[in-house]
Amino acid sequence: MVIADIPENLPVPGISLTNDVIPPWNVRPEKYVDTIFEFADNYLHDHAALLLFHANDRELQLEIEDCVVTYDFKLLFDWWALNELPLASPRDPTTTVIASFYS
Numbered sequence: 840m841v842i843a844d845i846p847e848n849l850p851v852p853g854i855s856l857t858n859d860v861i862p863p864w865n866v867r868p869e870k871y872v873d874t875i876f877e878f879a880d881n882y883l884h885d886h887a888a889l890l891l892f893h894a895n896d897r898e899l900q901l902e903i904e905d906c907v908v909t910y911d912f913k914l915l916f917d918w919w920a921l922n923e924l925p926l927a928s929p930r931d932p933t934t935t936v937i938a939s940f941y942s
Contacts, residue, residue: 841883843875845893858933872899876906888915895919 848867850858868874879889889912893899907914 840881840888840890841875841889843892845875845891845899846870847894847896849894872902872906876910876912879912889908 846865846867848861849865850861851865854862875889875891879887883889889904893903906912
C-alpha cells in the first residue's frame with residue numbers, strides 16, 4: 840500500500856503572509872502526481888492499493904485521472920472527507936474554503 844498526501848499548492852490563511860504566498864510545505868512540485876504513480880507502478884504488486892489525499896481541485900483531479908489511465912490503475916472506491924483547516928480556494932486563492940454545516 841502506498842499512501843500519498845498531495846500538497847494543495849495554495850496559500851494557507853493565518854500562515855501565509857499574503858494571499859499569493861504558498862508555504863514551502865504546501866507547494867506541489869511539478870510532475871508530483873506522475874512521480875507517485877510511477878513509484879506505485881514500480882513497487883506495488885497486484886491487489887495492492889494507492890491512497891491519494893488531495894484538495895478538491897478539478898485540474899488536479901484530471902491529472903490524477905490521466906495517470907490512472909497511463910499507468911493502468913483502477914478506481915476501486917472514491918471516498919471523500921472534509922479537512923477543517925481553512926485553506927484557500929483553488930478557484931479563487933484570495934478566499935478561504937469554509938465548512939458549512941446544515942441542520
